[in-house]
Structure formats: structure tokens, C-alpha cells
Amino acid sequence: MKRPALPIPVVGCLHAMIAFVALLAIPSICGATDADNCAKANSEAAIAACTRIADSGKEKGSGLARVYYNRGTGYLNLGRHKEAAADFDRAIELRKDYAYAIYNRGLSLRHLGDYDRSAADFTVYLRLSPKEPETYL
Numbered sequence: 001m002k003r004p005a006l007p008i009p010v011v012g013c014l015h016a017m018i019a020f021v022a023l024l025a026i027p028s029i030c031g032a033t034d035a036d037n038c039a040k041a042n043s044e045a046a047i048a049a050c051t052r053i054a055d056s057g058k059e060k061g062s063g064l065a066r067v068y069y070n071r072g073t074g075y076l077n078l079g080r081h082k083e084a085a086a087d088f089d090r091a092i093e094l095r096k097d098y099a100y101a102i103y104n105r106g107l108s109l110r111h112l113g114d115y116d117r118s119a120a121d122f123t124v125y126l127r128l129s130p131k132e133p134e135t136y137l
Contacts, residue, residue, distance in 0.1 A: 041073035050074065065094035069101045076108055084108040099128040 037049035050071035053059055059067050072087030088105035092098050106121030125132075 038067060038070045041070040042077055043074065044078070047071050047074040047078075062095055065091040065098055065101070068094070069098065069104070072101065072108075073104060076104055079111075081108040081111040085112065097128060099125055099132070102128065 034049040034052050037046050038053055040046045041050075050067050053067050054064065054071070068087045068091040072084045072091060075081070075084035075087060085105055085108040088101045088108060091101040092105065095101070102121050103125040106118045106125065109115075109118035109121060
């Protein structure tokens with residue numbers, strides 16, 4: 001027994017629904033969002049993504065602190081310690097108890113030869129995160 005054909009309006013709606021679902025999939029097919037790239041903190045592309053987010057003005061408070069932390073970590077991973085330390089400074093200004101930003105700023109400052117400030121950051125990190133494994137490395 002032959003199935004009756006769907007009326008044209010139903011077929012058109014199905015095509016529209018398929019097209020809509022395909023559009024929703026484009027970001028995952030074409031690549032990650034700026035937030036995804038920024039969180040990776042491992043490349044120039046991640047740094048650029050973080051910069052776009054920071055410059056957009058959409059993030060505030062802890063969210064913006066996280067963006068600066070991620071960008072700073074990207075700079076740190078690329079050996080750009082002066083820029084890294086500046087971003088960790090911004091992250092810490094926004095969130096005073098940001099232990100990971102304090103620790104990473106200490107790493108950057110150590111690479112820059114600012115041993116006193118580096119030691120001070122590591123001391124603060126010890127107080128904030130006594131159970132973290134990095135504390136005892």
C-alpha cells in the first residue's frame with residue numbers, strides 16, 4: 001500500500017525545521033565560541049578571544065576576572081610574562097582572593113626577576129590554598 005504524499009506546506013515546514021537545526025549546529029561545526037577559546041588559554045587565538053570578551057564590556061566582576069586570568073595564563077604559557085603579570089593584576093583587582101591568579105602572577109614575576117613580589121604572591125597563595133598540590137612543589 002502506497003503512503004500518501006505529505007502536503008506541500010508540511011514539506012516546507014520540515015525543510016524549514018531542518019535548516020533551523022543546521023543553523024544551530026554551525027558554531028560547533030565551524031569552531032568554538034570566544035568563551036570556549038578564551039578558556040583554553042593556550043594560544044594567540046585564545047588570547048585574542050579573551051581580549052574580545054574583555055573589550056566587549058559584557059563581563060563584569062568575577063566573570064571579567066576569569067577572562068583576565070585566562071588571558072594572563074595564555075601569555076604565561078607563551079612566555080610573555082610582563083603581559084601575563086598585568087592581566088593577573090587585573091584579575092586580582094576584581095577578585096582579591098583569586099588564588100590561582102595570585103599563584104600565576106608569582107610565576108610571571110619570578111620569570112621577570114622580581115623575586116620579592118613573587119615570594120609575596122606565593123606566601124599569599126599558601127594562605128589561600130594550603131591543600132593545593134602546587135603549594136608544595
